[in-house]
Amino acid sequence: MSLAIANTSRTYAVTQATSRTTALAVVRLVACVTAFVLGLQMSVASAAGSGPADPMAAKAVRDLYYGEALFQFYQDKHFDALTHLLVARSTGRVQNHETESELLLGGLYLNYGQHVRAEEIFNRLLTADVSPSVRDRAWFYLGKVRYQRGLNEDALTAFARISGELPASLSAELPMLKAQSLMALERFDEAATLLDNWKGPDGWLPYARYNLGVAFIRLNRLSDGARQLDRVGRSSPRSEELLDLRDKANLALGYAYLQQSLDGQARPVLARVRLASPFANKALLGVGWADAAAHNYRAALTPWLELKQRDLVDSAVQESMLAVPYAYAQLNAHGSAAEGYQAALVSFDSEIGQLDKAIQSAENGDLTRALLVRDDPGIGRWYWELEQLPDSTAARYLYPLIANNRFQEGLRNVRDLDALDGHLQEWRDKLAAFDDVVATRRKAYGQREPVIRESLDKVNLPALQARRDAVAARLAEIEAQRDIAGLGTDEELDRSRRLTAIGNDPGLKAADAGDLNDRYRLLKGVQLWNLDRDYKYRLWAQKRALHELDGLLAEATRRQADTNAVRRDMPANLDTFSRRIADVVPRIEGMQQVIARVRGQQEGQLHAMAVETLHEQRERLAAYRVQAQFALATIYDRAATAARTASTVRHEPEDSTAAPTLQPRSVSGTDP
Amino acid sequence: MANNLTQFHLISGVLFITGILSTFPARADEVAPAAASVDGEVQVLKDEVLDLNRELFLLEEELLFPANTQVAVFVSMDVGDFFDLDSVQIRIDDKPVSNYLYTDREVAALLRGGVHRIYLGNLKTGEHELTAVFTGEGPHTRDYRRGATLKIEKGIGAKFVELRISDRESKQQPEFLVKEWE
Numbered sequence: 114m115s116l117a118i119a120n121t122s123r124t125y126a127v128t129q130a131t132s133r134t135t136a137l138a139v140v141r142l143v144a145c146v147t148a149f150v151l152g153l154q155m156s157v158a159s160a161a162g163s164g165p166a167d168p169m170a171a172k173a174v175r176d177l178y179y180g181e182a183l184f185q186f187y188q189d190k191h192f193d194a195l196t197h198l199l200v201a202r203s204t205g206r207v208q209n210h211e212t213e214s215e216l217l218l219g220g221l222y223l224n225y226g227q228h229v230r231a232e233e234i235f236n237r238l239l240t241a242d243v244s245p246s247v248r249d250r251a252w253f254y255l256g257k258v259r260y261q262r263g264l265n266e267d268a269l270t271a272f273a274r275i276s277g278e279l280p281a282s283l284s285a286e287l288p289m290l291k292a293q294s295l296m297a298l299e300r301f302d303e304a305a306t307l308l309d310n311w312k313g314p315d316g317w318l319p320y321a322r323y324n325l326g327v328a329f330i331r332l333n334r335l336s337d338g339a340r341q342l343d344r345v346g347r348s349s350p351r352s353e354e355l356l357d358l359r360d361k362a363n364l365a366l367g368y369a370y371l372q373q374s375l376d377g378q379a380r381p382v383l384a385r386v387r388l389a390s391p392f393a394n395k396a397l398l399g400v401g402w403a404d405a406a407a408h409n410y411r412a413a414l415t416p417w418l419e420l421k422q423r424d425l426v427d428s429a430v431q432e433s434m435l436a437v438p439y440a441y442a443q444l445n446a447h448g449s450a451a452e453g454y455q456a457a458l459v460s461f462d463s464e465i466g467q468l469d470k471a472i473q474s475a476e477n478g479d480l481t482r483a484l485l486v487r488d489d490p491g492i493g494r495w496y497w498e499l500e501q502l503p504d505s506t507a508a509r510y511l512y513p514l515i516a517n518n519r520f521q522e523g524l525r526n527v528r529d530l531d532a533l534d535g536h537l538q539e540w541r542d543k544l545a546a547f548d549d550v551v552a553t554r555r556k557a558y559g560q561r562e563p564v565i566r567e568s569l570d571k572v573n574l575p576a577l578q579a580r581r582d583a584v585a586a587r588l589a590e591i592e593a594q595r596d597i598a599g600l601g602t603d604e605e606l607d608r609s610r611r612l613t614a615i616g617n618d619p620g621l622k623a624a625d626a627g628d629l630n631d632r633y634r635l636l637k638g639v640q641l642w643n644l645d646r647d648y649k650y651r652l653w654a655q656k657r658a659l660h661e662l663d664g665l666l667a668e669a670t671r672r673q674a675d676t677n678a679v680r681r682d683m684p685a686n687l688d689t690f691s692r693r694i695a696d697v698v699p700r701i702e703g704m705q706q707v708i709a710r711v712r713g714q715q716e717g718q719l720h721a722m723a724v725e726t727l728h729e730q731r732e733r734l735a736a737y738r739v740q741a742q743f744a745l746a747t748i749y750d751r752a753a754t755a756a757r758t759a760s761t762v763r764h765e766p767e768d769s770t771a772a773p774t775l776q777p778r779s780v781s782g783t784d785p
Numbered sequence: 786m787a788n789n790l791t792q793f794h795l796i797s798g799v800l801f802i803t804g805i806l807s808t809f810p811a812r813a814d815e816v817a818p819a820a821a822s823v824d825g826e827v828q829v830l831k832d833e834v835l836d837l838n839r840e841l842f843l844l845e846e847e848l849l850f851p852a853n854t855q856v857a858v859f860v861s862m863d864v865g866d867f868f869d870l871d872s873v874q875i876r877i878d879d880k881p882v883s884n885y886l887y888t889d890r891e892v893a894a895l896l897r898g899g900v901h902r903i904y905l906g907n908l909k910t911g912e913h914e915l916t917a918v919f920t921g922e923g924p925h926t927r928d929y930r931r932g933a934t935l936k937i938e939k940g941i942g943a944k945f946v947e948l949r950i951s952d953r954e955s956k957q958q959p960e961f962l963v964k965e966w967e
Contacts, residue, residue, distance in 0.1 A: 174861070174898055174900060177857075177859045177861075177900050177902075177945055177947060177966060178900075179900075180859070180861060180898060180899055180900025181859070181899070181900050181901070181902050183894070183897070183898055183899040183900070184891075184894050184895065184899030184900055184901050184902075185899075186899070187893065187894035187897050187898075187899045188890050188891065188894050188899075192835075192838075195835060196835065196838045196839055196842060197842075199835070199838075199839040200839055200842045200843060200846075203839065203843070204843070225831060225835075226828050226831065227828065227831070227832055227835075230832070522824065523823070526823060526824060526827045529827060529831070530827060530830070533830060533831065533834050536834065536838075537834065537837075540837075540838075540841050543841075543845070544841075547844070547845070547848055547849075550848060550849070551848070690844075690847075690848055693844055694844070697837070697840065697841065697844070700837060701837070704830065704833060704834065704837070707826075707830060708830060711823060711826045711827060711830065714823050714826075715823045715827075718823065
C-alpha cells in the first residue's frame with residue numbers, strides 16, 4: 114500500500130498506537146545498515162569454507178572439537194565458538210583443520226571487533242603455503258579488516274588480489290565492500306560504475322546504492338543521486354528491512370526534489386512510500402508540501418489532516434500542526450486557521466511539559482535501564498539489536514535517538530559490558546566451587562594416603578619378580594634336559610615316587626615275586642608314556658602361563674608406579690590448582706572494576722546524548738510555538754482590520770472568507 | 786504567506802534532509818572521538834576476557850575432567866532426510882548420564898556440520914558399555930526410537946566417542962553409528 118493521497122477524506126490504516134512498532138522498525142533498519150556497513154551480517158562461516166553456501170563443509174569435519182566450535186557458531190553463540198576454538202587449538206585438537214580453523218578464528222575475531230588479531234591471522238595465512246581458495250578468502254578478509262579500520266586504499270588493494278572465485282556469500286559481499294571503500298575515498302563515480310555494472314544478485318547492494326545516492330545529493334549532484342535512489346525506490350524486495358530501505362530511499366529522493374523546488378517530481382516519489390512504513394509521517398508531510406507548492410492547498414490538507422492525528426512526538430506531526438492552519442489560511446478559512454494555531458499552541462505546550470519531565474528522567478539515568486530491562490543477557494551474540502522498545506514517556510521522545518547509529522553502538526557497548534560482567538561473575542562463582550573441589554581432594558588425599566601407602570607396602574613386587582624368574586629358570590632347565598617328570602602333576606609325581614620305592618624294594622627281585630616284576634615294569638612304562646605324551650602340551654601351557662604372569666607383573670609395576678607418581682605429585686598438583694585459582698580471581702576482580710568504570714562512562718555519554726536530543730526537541734517545539742503565535746497574531750490583526758473596515762463601510766456585504774471574526778483564546782503560557 | 790511557505794520548506798529541508806541523509810553512517814569509522822575511546826576500551830576488555838576465558842576453560846577441564854579419566858561423547862548428523870532428531874539419551878554402564886532434548890536451532894546447527902558435545906565426564910580405566918538411545922521422527926513421520934551400544938576400553942588417555950546419525954539411502958532409513966576417537 115503506498116501513499117496514494119486523494120483529495121477526499123479517507124481513513125488511514127496506521128494509528129498512533131503503532132508509533133512504537135515503527136520506531137522499532139527504524140531501529141532495526143539502522144541496526145541492519147550498521148551491520149551492513151561494518152560487514153557484520155555476512156556469514157563468517159564462509160571464512161572456514163563452512164557456511165551454508167559451502168555444502169561440502171557439513172561432511173568434512175575431521176576433528177570433533179572443530180565441529181563443536183561450528184556447533185556453537187551456527188547457533189550464533191559467537192563468544193562460545195571463539196572460546197571453544199581457542200581452547201581446541203591450544204590443546205591440539207583441531208590438527209586436521211589447521212587452516213580452516215585459523216580462517217574461522219580470523220573471521221570470528223574480525224566480527225568481534227578484534228581487528229589486530231584478525232589481521233595477524235590473515236597475514237600469517239597469506240605467507241603460509243595454502244591453497245589458492247584459502248589465499249583468496251584470506252585476501253577478502255584482510256580487505257574487510259582494512260575497510261573496517263578505515264584503510265580504504267589498502268582494502269581495495271587486498272580486494273584486487275583476489276584471483277579466483279569466492280564462496281557465494283563472500284562473492285555477494287565483495288562488490289558492496291568495494292563500493293563502500295570507494296565511497297569512503299570519495300571516488301563516487303567509480304563506485305557508481307561498479308554498482309551499475311554489477312550483474313550478480315543484489316544482496317546488500319541496495320544499501321550501497323542508497324549510501325551512494327545520498328552521497329551524490331550531498332555533493333549537489335541531484336541527477337546522479339536520483340538515479341541511485343530511484344533504483345532502490347523502485348525495487349521489489351521481500352524482506353521488511355529492504356522494504357523499509359526502499360521507503361527511506363523514496364523519502365530521501367522526494368525531499369531532495371522538494372529542496373530543489375522540483376515539487377512535481379517530489380510528489381510521485383513520496384507517494385511510493387508505504388502507508389504502514391516507519392517513514393510514512395515524513396512522506397505525508399512532504400506530499401502535502403508538494404501540493405502546497407503547486408498552490409493546491411485543498412489537496413495538501415488531506416495528508417496533513419491525517420498526519421495531525423498521529424503521535425505528536427514525531428517532528429513531522431508537530432510540523433503538520435502548523436501546516437494545517439497555514440493551508441486553511443491560504444484557502445481564506447481564517448477561522449479554522451486561527452483554531453488550528455490555537456490547538457497547536459495547546460499541543461506544543463503540553464508536549465513541552467512532557468519533554469521537561471523526560472529531560473528530568475533522562476538526567477536521572479533511567480533510559481539505559483529501561484532499554485535493557487528485557488534484554489537477553491547472554492554473551493554470545495555480537496550482532497545485537499534491541500528486541501523491544503520501552504513505552505515510557507521519556508523513551509517515546511527518544512525513538513529517533515535510539516535509532517541513531519552512534520547511540521546504538523554505545524548502547525551495544527553497555528549491553529556487552531553487562532554481559533561480560535555477568536560472564537566474569539559466573540566464573541567467580543565457579544572458581545569458588547573449584548576451590549572447594551581442591552580442598553575436598555586435599556582432605557581426601559590426606560585420609561587415603563596412609564591407607565594406600567600401607568597396602569602398597571605389603572606388595573613386594575621385586576620378590577614376586579624373583580619368584581617368577583626362578584620358575585622361568587626351572588622351566589628352562591626342564592626344557593633343556595627334556596625332564597618330562599619335571600612337568601608332572603602332583604599325583605603323577607607321587608605315583609613316580611611310589612613306583613621308585615617299589616622298584617627299590619628287594620622283594621621285587623625275590624624268587625617268589627611271581628608276576629609282580631612284570632606288573633611293576635608295566636606300570637612304570639605307562640607312567641613314562643603318559644608323562645612323555647603330555648610333556649609338549651604342558652611345556653607350552655607353562656610358557657603361556659609365564660607370559661601371562663609377565664603381563665600381570667608389568668601391569669602391577671606400572672600401576673604401582675602410577676600410584677606412586679600420583680601420591681608423589683598430588684600435593685604439588687593441588688597446590689598448582691590452588692595457585693592458578695588464587696591468581697585468576699584478582700584478575701577477574703580487576704576486569705570487573707574496569708568494566709564498571711567504562712560502563713559508567715558509556716552510560717554517561719548515552720544520557721548526555723539523550724538529554725541533548727530532548728533539549729533539541731524542546732527548542733524545536735518552542736520555535737514552532739513562536740511561529741504559531743506569530744501566525745495567530747497576524748490573523749487577529751487582519752480580523753481586527755477587517756472589522757474596522759466593516760464598521761466604516763456598513764452598507765457593504767461581509768467577506769466571510771477574508772476576515773473571520775475571531776476572539777483570541779486564552780492559551781496557557783502564551784502571549785497573544 | 787509566501788514567506789511562510791519558504792519558512793516551512795526550510796524547516797522540512799533542514800529537519801528531514803539532514804535527518805534522512807545522515808542516519809546511515811557512510812563509513813564504519815564515523816564515530817565521535819569520545820565514543821571511540823570508550824569503544825576502544827570495550828574492545829580491549831573483550832580481548833582480555835577472551836584470553837581469560839580460554840585459561841579458565843582449560844583450568845576447569847584439567848581440574849574436573851583430567852585426561853586420564855576423561856570421556857567425551859559427541860553427536861553429529863549427516864543429511865538427516867530420514868530422521869528428525871528430537872532427543873538423545875546416553876547411558877554408561879547402565880547408568881543414565883545425559884538426556885538431551887534438541888531445539889530446532891541445534892538440529893539445524895548439526896545438519897550444517899556442527900558437532901555437539903553431549904556429555905563430558907570421568908571413567909576409570911577398563912572396559913565400559915556405552916548405550917545411546919536416539920528419539921525423533923523417522924520416515925513417513927512416524928515416531929522413531931533406536932539404540933546403539935558400544936563397548937569402550939578406557940585407557941590412560943582421554944576417550945572421545947562420536948554418535949553419528951546418517952541416512953542409509955538403500956534402505957531409506959536412518960543409520961546410527963558409534964565411533965571411537967583417540
